[in-house]
Ligand SMILES: O=C(O)CCC(=O)C(=O)O
């Protein structure tokens with residue numbers, strides 16, 4: 158996981174896991190289908206094709222699968238032309254004609270008609286795909302348009318009523334009936350006053366109650382589906398007298414689709430923050446009124462007039478979209494409808510091929526991972542990281558969404574939970590990507606498992622419509638199957654599987670070099686490349702080669718012993734060792750705390766110039782594994798050793814009660830061996846186990862260890878807090894235990910016994 162180019166900065170996210178600041182519907186994700194015909198054009202481009210409710214290919218298999226993947230996806234049917242739709246019910250005694258372009262008409266189109274046969278087909282699709290349908294009704298019906306841009310008079314609901322009765326008769330499930338589109342405030346093209354709208358909404362509610370009186374499920378009454386305007390909304394909410402179950406508003410905060418600065422706005426944190434005001438005011442208005450209505454974003458396409466090709470349908474738009482989903486939920490928005498599911502330049506699906514755009518996968522990940530309860534989340538360190546956390550969906554734990562708006566900066570983020578005990582974890586968020594992390598905290602930090610979902614554009618290109626999840630391109634296959642969204646798993650240590658594989662890979666590549674090349678790195682004194690150290694003639698040699706390198710302190714590294722090949726070797730060893738150092742530090746602190754010591758007790762004993770060693774063990778196949786060992790029984794002289802096992806070939810044994818036990822392979826787990834120095838410091842409470850490596854007849858086995866040792870000139874000894882009458886001091890203080898250990902090894906003595914009191 159080292160894709161980050163450029164700088165690295167630190168930051169930390171604090172999640173308050175104790176109480177929720179808001180909640181969303183379980184099916185928070187919603188997308189729209191619109192009425193625009195192919196003749197709808199903006200700035201000279203016509204982006205709608207056959208993506209309208211009236212002409213969309215409902216037999217497309219990708220389309221069905223894409224909606225099914227959510228089960229359920231909320232789908233809101235509406236948009237500008239909805240207010241000019243005529244439903245072809247019995248009361249409509251005229252030919253059912255489509256919308257036709259006519260620039261002298263409101264919205265540049267004539268009225269258009271929805272044939273009931275098409276409504277039947279649509280419902281067949283909704284039923285099959287498990288969608289939850291919100292239908293936007295024709296709120297301009299019966300009103301007269303004034304030259305000042307207002308529409309006056311009451312809504313004529315006759316046509317809507319017969320349409321709703323037809324729908325009930327056919328048993329078509331409708332989740333909500335919504336009144337009107339963008340007629341609130343000063344309107345878009347035309348406006349309706351708040352008090353009139355309130356009384357029309359009461360009429361709709363009465364209709365719903367009447368039409369559904371013998372139905373168990375009663376659809377929601379939803380209004381006004383327009384832009385937020387503080388005074389208009391306030392009056393509407395007050396006068397509609399609780400008739401609306403849901404108050405919907407629309408979001409196009411990025412300006413017109415033709416705007417050349419869309420991308421700059423999208424990756425500008427203060428620009429994104431600008432929309433919080435609307436959410437907050439609407440939340441305030443609802444809270445201070447007597448209504449129990451909740452807020453939804455009923456339509457949000459970001460950039461109006463159909464969006465912008467290769468921006469609002471490309472990877473970069475996920476920054477805006479995911480941020481909106483996050484921000485909306487923190488203000489108690491229950492549902493968020495994206496303009497569009499398909500159609501225009503802002504579809505979750507490609508208008509012609511139906512292939513999912515990057516935002517489709519962002520929506521699906523959100524839907525699968527983010528639970529209903531929203532947690533207060535704060536990121537400090539850089540403004541370029543946006544952080545949102547919810548309780549995880551369908552599982553214990555927390556889901557954290559981190560969005561890195563910066564193209565070049567890698568952010569090392571510490572994660573802290575405000576819980577009885579503070580757990581810290583570190584992970585990275587590389588430039589220009591968003592990532593979703595699901596964490597399952599259990600009792601102890603050691604048990605914490607994590608799933609990571611990293612989204613990045615192909616080739617790092619923000620305008621790409623191809624998205625990679627954890628480095629793999631997401632594509633629908635030839636049978637229109639939506640790919641599974643699989644996480645990277647990290648067990649406790651937080652290092653992704655793929656990175657551990659990388660470490661194994663460079664180790665293997667080094668070992669595969671010709672002997673002469675490897676010999677360049679051999680040296681007499683224990684560091685570098687070589688075999689078992691020969692100390693006597695009778696000695697049975699270990700059947701293994703090893704490469705030992707001091708990683709810390711940096712100024713004591715011997716660069717001439719660090720392999721030049723494979724070329725990434727040095728970088729990987731350095732980075733891996735740093736990751737493991739973080740794991741070690743975390744463990745030393747956690748162990749200190751568990752023994753009621755100051756957190757830094759052990760770490761300060763190791764000293765500021767503590768050593769960190771990397772060691773690669775290569776165990777070639779051995780024809781007589783019963784006759785020789787890969788590594789003789791020993792305890793590690795380190796503080797602690799973190800061992801990365803071979804992924805396929807087992808070989809580590811540990812001695813307990815005079816029996817050797819196999820240590821099984823858990824591919825992505827790390828083995829932690831307590832070393833002698835830790836046994837000394839804990840006054841024998843934590844023991845360094847005797848272990849050995851056995852050989853395989855047919856296969857090479859490789860293991861990699863990172864171990865720390867105290868600064869040689871620093872005395873270490875049992876922690877004062879662990880010495881008392883019941884447990885007297887077991888060991889004297891020692892300097893340079895590593896050297897003592899080495900001497901003893903040559904004499905065949907057990908090192909730790911020589912410093913026993
Ligand atoms: O290869 C193994 O599993 C054990 C390695 C080991 O014990 C060591 O390097 O100290």
Ligand SMILES: [Fe+2]
Nearest residue numbers: 791792793848
């Ligand atoms: Fe060992």
